[in-house]
Amino acid sequence: MSKAKPSFPSAKDRGALLTERRNLKMARSAHAYVRGSTAKFYEWLAGGHGGSLPSGPPAWICGDCHIGNLGPIANAKGHIEIEIRDLDQTVIGNPAHDLVRLGLSLASAARGSDLPGVMTARMLEQMIDGYQIAFVDKADATPVERPEAVEIALRHALGRKWKELAEERIHDTSPTIPLGKHYWPLTRAERAAIDALFADERARRLVTALRQRDDNAAIEVLDAAYWVKGCSSLGNLRCAVLVGINGGKTRERCLMDVKEAVTALAPRAPKARMPKDNAERVAEGAWHLSPALGDRLLPARLLDRSVFVRELLPQDLKFELDHLTPDEATSVARFLANVVGQAHARQMDDALRKSWFNDLQRNRSKTLDAPSWLWTSVVELLTIHEGAYLEHCRRFAAVAA
Numbered sequence: 001m002s003k004a005k006p007s008f009p010s011a012k013d014r015g016a017l018l019t020e021r022r023n024l025k026m027a028r029s030a031h032a033y034v035r036g037s038t039a040k041f042y043e044w045l046a047g048g049h050g051g052s053l054p055s056g057p058p059a060w061i062c063g064d065c066h067i068g069n070l071g072p073i074a075n076a077k078g079h080i081e082i083e084i085r086d087l088d089q090t091v092i093g094n095p096a097h098d099l100v101r102l103g104l105s106l107a108s109a110a111r112g113s114d115l116p117g118v119m120t121a122r123m124l125e126q127m128i129d130g131y132q133i134a135f136v137d138k139a140d141a142t143p144v145e146r147p148e149a150v151e152i153a154l155r156h157a158l159g160r161k162w163k164e165l166a167e168e169r170i171h172d173t174s175p176t177i178p179l180g181k182h183y184w185p186l187t188r189a190e191r192a193a194i195d196a197l198f199a200d201e202r203a204r205r206l207v208t209a210l211r212q213r214d215d216n217a218a219i220e221v222l223d224a225a226y227w228v229k230g231c232s233s234l235g236n237l238r239c240a241v242l243v244g245i246n247g248g249k250t251r252e253r254c255l256m257d258v259k260e261a262v263t264a265l266a267p268r269a270p271k272a273r274m275p276k277d278n279a280e281r282v283a284e285g286a287w288h289l290s291p292a293l294g295d296r297l298l299p300a301r302l303l304d305r306s307v308f309v310r311e312l313l314p315q316d317l318k319f320e321l322d323h324l325t326p327d328e329a330t331s332v333a334r335f336l337a338n339v340v341g342q343a344h345a346r347q348m349d350d351a352l353r354k355s356w357f358n359d360l361q362r363n364r365s366k367t368l369d370a371p372s373w374l375w376t377s378v379v380e381l382l383t384i385h386e387g388a389y390l391e392h393c394r395r396f397a398a399v400a401a
Contacts, residue, residue, distance in 0.1 A: 008184045018228065020396075026389075027397035031112040033389040034105060038064045038089060040388060041101055042265045044381060052373045054359045056095040059347045060288040062340070063089030063266030065098040066105035070336050071318045075292035076209045082150065082339055083290035085318065089264045090285030092272035095344045095356070096373075102340060103127060103378040106333050108385070113324040122326075123333040124370045124378060128360065130334035134341030135348075135357040144338040147331035149324075175222045175253060177242055183225035186239065193303045194224045194241055194258070206298045206309060207243055207254060220244045222253065236260040237305055254311050261299070261306045279306040289343040 009017050026036040044050075062069060062084045069086040106127060107120045130144050177183050186194065197203055198221050208217050220243070227240040237260040245252040261278035268274065275281045279299035287294035298309040324332065345353055363371045 006180060008179065011187050011190075014184070014226070021228065023392070023396040027393045029112055030386055030389045031105075031108045033392060034108040034385050035066050035068050037385065037388070039265055040385065041104070041381065042267070044384060045097070045267065049377070049380065050094075050097075052376065053094065053096040053100065054362075054371075054373065056359065057348060057352045057356050058092050058269035058272055059095055059344050060090055060285045061093045061095055061098045061266065061344070062087060062101075062289060063091055063093065063097070063264055065101040065340060067102075067109060067336065068105075068318045070339055071316070073290060073292040073316055074313045076295040078210070078212075079292070081290075081292045082146075083292055084340065084343055085290065085293065085316065087282050087285045087289060087293070088259075088261065089266045090282060090289065091264050091266045091268045092274055093266055093269050097266065098340055098344070099128070099131065099337075099374060100377045100381070102337060103374055104381045104385070106329075106336075107378050107382050109324060110329055111382070111386075113329070115324065115326060115329060119326055119329055120378070120382075121368055121370075121375070122330050124374055125368065126330040126334040127337040128370045128374060130336070130338035131341035132357055132360045134338055134345040135353040135360075144335055145331070147328060147335055149328050149332060150335055175242060175244065177223045177225040177240055179225060182228050183240060184228060186224055186226055189303065190226070190239070191224060194239060195221050197258070197300055197302055197309070198241065198243060198256075200300075202298060203300070203309065206296070207245060207256070207311065209296070210311075213245060213252070217246050220247075227257070236262055237302070237307065239302075256309060257312050258300075258302060258307050258309050260302075261308050277306050279308040282308050288347050 022036065026033045064086065065084070069084060071082065071085050072080050073083050073085050074080050103124055106123050110120050110123060133144055179185055198207075198219060204217075204219050205215075207213075207219050208215050221241060222244045223242045225240050227238040229238055229240075237258075239258040241256040241258060243254050243256055245254065261282050263278060264281070275284055277299065283294065283297045283299045286297050293310070296310045296313075300307055300309055344356075348356065360371060363373055365372060368375055
């Protein structure tokens with residue numbers, strides 16, 4: 001008996017199905033809900049709660065600074081750095097917003113790991129310490145060691161090859177993208193737009209920019225599909241594109257990610273000058289915050305939508321830190337906050353770094369070596385998100401079950 005061919009939604013029906021999938025994905029755990037609820041964080045901020053936060057020096061910030069958005073990234077020359085890996089929400093804004101968002105993510109991970117409440121306080125202390133080290137003169141700074149969990153992820157990233165990426169992302173190493181749960185067919189107009197995008201010389205240069213590739217190599221689109229991926233971005237246009245480099249027996253393949261760039265939820269600093277185009281904003285933010293990623297981003301247009309294009313490399317990984325021991329929790333908090341601190345600090349001159357460092361030293365208590373605004377904000381947000389998560393599960397997961 002032949003298998004029935006799978007049916008796929010039309011372009012106009014994608015939205016409802018993707019919203020349903022996003023809701024179920026966010027219902028898997030409180031930590032997953034926090035990762036996918038960027039809007040709730042900024043609703044809290046817009047509700048007047050941000051008034052207690054310090055007005056840090058305007059700088060490019062991640063805007064959605066949670067654990068899953070940091071990890072190993074390979075640059076165009078093959079070197080691997082630990083940097084911010086998702087910059088959809090990047091704006092010139094208040095660095096304190098990244099600190100609070102990261103603190104919330106760490107506190108949520110601690111809850112998911114069933115760590116005692118006191119560990120959240122210890123994590124925030126280590127987080128702020130690791131962050132502010134980035135603003136101290138290197139000669140006076142104590143190096144922040146990589147935790148074992150980070151070292152394991154880094155070693156894994158260093159050893160990964162194209163075959164592993166292909167099997168992980170498209171579940172196959174053949175020159176096609178298998179349609180199914182994760183990949184849906186493109187419309188004719190979408191496929192034609194993809195072909196036109198990669199016929200552009202800028203796209204060819206992006207693909208051939210990696211160190212081992214011939215700068216003059218020809219490229220061709222082997223296959224493309226609508227990519228059902230992400231959480232907070234699920235529902236926006238996203239395409240996976242399998243590209244061939246050169247032809248014949250020596251043809252190399254690479255997987256390109258074409259992602260719609262939408263208006264950032266993160267508030268912008270007054271009088272901040274940023275690109276009006278969202279993809280150009282993401283690309284410029286990447287140059288400042290994550291140079292390894294900035295080397296590999298191309299802002300473009302696809303069917304009148306702003307998109308950015310990048311190649312997915314085997315070494316690009318997110319940290320999976322859902323089960324932390326007490327020692328791991330504090331060391332990971334310190335290290336990741338230092339990564340964010342370095343991304344902020346490299347944008348500031350000596351005077352701004354010193355001023356921001358001094359601001360971070362204020363509002364400490366005898367019982368908590370972290371600013372009171374950070375602790376209060378994280379506790380309040382954690383309470384709000386846990387309540388919202390339960391309500392989310394009642395509305396969506398219970399119905400699906």
